[in-house]
Amino acid sequence: MLFRSIGAGICVFIAVCAEYGVLSIPYVETLAALIALGLTAVPIIKQAVFGLIRREWNVCELAALALIAAVCIGEYTAAAEIAVILTIGELVEEYLCERAKKDLNEMVQTAPTTVQVMTDGQTQERRIDDIIAGDQILIRPGERIPVDGFVHEGQGDVDESFLTGESLPIHKKPKDRVYAGSINLESTLMLIASGTAQDSSYAQIVKLVKEAGLRRPPSHPLIDQCAQYYTPFILCIAGIVTLVTGEITRGISVLIVSCPCALLLATPSAVLAAIGPAAKRGILIKSGEFLEMCKRVTIIVFDKTGTLTSGKMHVTSIIPENGYSEEMILSLAASLERSSPHPIARAIVKEAEKRGIPFTHQDRTRHIPGKGIEDVKDGVPVLVGRREFLMERNISLPPEVLSEGGLTQHNETEVLVAENNRYIGRILISDTLHATTREALASLRTIGYQKYALITGDNENAANIVAQALEIPACRTFSGLLPAEKEQLISDLQKNGEVVCFVGDGTNDGPALTRADLGIGIGNRTHTLALESAGVILMEQGLSALSSFFVLGRMTSRKIAENIGIAILLNMFLMVMAADGRISPVMGAIGHQIATIGVLVNSIRLSALFPK
Numbered sequence: 001m002l003f004r005s006i007g008a009g010i011c012v013f014i015a016v017c018a019e020y021g022v023l024s025i026p027y028v029e030t031l032a033a034l035i036a037l038g039l040t041a042v043p044i045i046k047q048a049v050f051g052l053i054r055r056e057w058n059v060c061e062l063a064a065l066a067l068i069a070a071v072c073i074g075e076y077t078a079a080a081e082i083a084v085i086l087t088i089g090e091l092v093e094e095y096l097c098e099r100a101k102k103d104l105n106e107m108v109q110t111a112p113t114t115v116q117v118m119t120d121g122q123t124q125e126r127r128i129d130d131i132i133a134g135d136q137i138l139i140r141p142g143e144r145i146p147v148d149g150f151v152h153e154g155q156g157d158v159d160e161s162f163l164t165g166e167s168l169p170i171h172k173k174p175k176d177r178v179y180a181g182s183i184n185l186e187s188t189l190m191l192i193a194s195g196t197a198q199d200s201s202y203a204q205i206v207k208l209v210k211e212a213g214l215r216r217p218p219s220h221p222l223i224d225q226c227a228q229y230y231t232p233f234i235l236c237i238a239g240i241v242t243l244v245t246g247e248i249t250r251g252i253s254v255l256i257v258s259c260p261c262a263l264l265l266a267t268p269s270a271v272l273a274a275i276g277p278a279a280k281r282g283i284l285i286k287s288g289e290f291l292e293m294c295k296r297v298t299i300i301v302f303d304k305t306g307t308l309t310s311g312k313m314h315v316t317s318i319i320p321e322n323g324y325s326e327e328m329i330l331s332l333a334a335s336l337e338r339s340s341p342h343p344i345a346r347a348i349v350k351e352a353e354k355r356g357i358p359f360t361h362q363d364r365t366r367h368i369p370g371k372g373i374e375d376v377k378d379g380v381p382v383l384v385g386r387r388e389f390l391m392e393r394n395i396s397l398p399p400e401v402l403s404e405g406g407l408t409q410h411n412e413t414e415v416l417v418a419e420n421n422r423y424i425g426r427i428l429i430s431d432t433l434h435a436t437t438r439e440a441l442a443s444l445r446t447i448g449y450q451k452y453a454l455i456t457g458d459n460e461n462a463a464n465i466v467a468q469a470l471e472i473p474a475c476r477t478f479s480g481l482l483p484a485e486k487e488q489l490i491s492d493l494q495k496n497g498e499v500v501c502f503v504g505d506g507t508n509d510g511p512a513l514t515r516a517d518l519g520i521g522i523g524n525r526t527h528t529l530a531l532e533s534a535g536v537i538l539m540e541q542g543l544s545a546l547s548s549f550f551v552l553g554r555m556t557s558r559k560i561a562e563n564i565g566i567a568i569l570l571n572m573f574l575m576v577m578a579a580d581g582r583i584s585p586v587m588g589a590i591g592h593q594i595a596t597i598g599v600l601v602n603s604i605r606l607s608a609l610f611p612k
Helices: 004-018 028-053 059-072 076-097 105-109 201-215 223-244 248-258 261-280 289-297 306-307 324-339 343-355 388-392 399-403 437-446 460-469 483-495 509-516 528-533 546-579 587-611
Strands: 114-119 122-127 136-139 148-155 157-160 170-172 189-193 284-287 297-301 314-320 365-368 372-377 381-384 415-420 422-430 452-455 500-504 518-522 536-538
Touching: 004 028, 004 076, 004 170, 028 059, 028 076, 059 076, 059 122, 059 248, 114 284, 148 509, 170 289, 223 248, 223 546, 248 546, 248 587, 261 546, 284 546, 289 518, 289 546, 297 306, 297 483, 297 509, 306 452, 306 500, 314 324, 314 343, 324 343, 324 372, 324 422, 343 415, 343 422, 343 437, 365 536, 372 460, 381 388, 437 546, 452 460, 452 483, 460 500, 483 500, 483 509, 500 509, 509 528, 536 546, 546 587
Parallel strands: 297 452, 297 500, 500 518, 518 536
Antiparallel strands: 114 122, 114 136, 136 189, 148 189, 157 170, 284 536, 314 422, 365 372, 372 381, 381 415, 415 422
């Protein structure tokens, strides 16, 4: 289409030059115009025919009639001008609205292709596709679990955030269920597969995204709604002018000046003017329909982890006991945790570095999978880990620590520290609200978006704490949801008449992002599926750009409406002039080009109106 448009444009330029005497080569005007029509008019006429077969009124029917009428009266250059402008408009719209979704290969490639299977006491490598229920699979630290199953031997923490959105690692012990896509963090596990890789929860996420994509309703932009009334109206006017004046040239001139080139460019020109500046501010918009959707959104649904919260572990407080200081406890814990890749360990080490607290690397630390770390420092035994770990070593814990059951009112995870067989304090660690979250929701409320919901794979306590901090009501706070349940919740809201915008981050958000009327992905390219499923991507972490996108979307919709108004008013003025015989078909073609320029200029103004 691009090459045809360029070739046709050159031919139209030659034809216009010949018509006004710049070129005096015999028949060059007619030949150049016919070549331009051959390159561009056929698809327009074909689309118009298909529209008539489907009994649809569309601007393409009017354009096709104007082309045919212009050719019939010998106005080849006017017909060619119309065809080229229409083709360029279609090319712009194709570029903006018909980007194909990328394959899910990048997601599939994150999963392992082979695995170690235990058979008769020996391990052997086997393809993932050959795994069946009952196979014993060896999963070493750092490896991704390939199929759903149960822990048979060993225990340790597993990162399930890739599947459930749960920010904290989950401790797994024998008989506990594990899911494909999770990562074994700290110790070797022997699993028993409960099914094949194709039946796993990981594979179901891919399936759900595909199905949700197929169910997405088609877009019905404002231009289509105008077209179904505009085309019959113009045909009636052209017929009346011909009958009243007895001059078919006037009727054809009316068709030519009314040809909706400016109308067809009303939407794509405004969208282009919005997408460029937005991209410079880290807002990637995949299609103009997502900008137009902003004015229709009735509820914004947020995922918690990585969207409202940072998704990273932070030390929130240190509670010393028995005469120890915070610095002493943090130094001991960081010394033992320095060699661990565990997220909690990294949070402790990072906090010590942040405070400038010196700590030494211990080479003889012993990791007890799923429990903690022990070492001897300066001849004194040191323990860092879970309360069960300290209790097994006969460390007495204060009543207030025992009463909390390992979970504080703020949903913090605790790491207990003991030295010389005596409890000396604990470190509390949690995920925190992103720095921009409160400000972003306040901005959204200012511009008129008042209805929010929160969905998460985290536990109820964690969800409620975040919801309360952001003034999201408990009736619209949903916790413990798996990807299929998130997608179903979005569907239920839509069935109740809501136009849903879902904002999320992570592969587990993919089905919900695709199912929502407007899906917005947050952050980086770590979770490719979520970002490919989203219609809009905010490339910076946090929600600081979210309100800017909604403002831009509303402004774009308003600009599209203005463009349609400009196009229709100028076309009506030209129709009156054509019906009165004051302009010829060629002058009419030039006139509607002026209308097109007016629409483009109005769209360009959108760039200057984009909020800083």
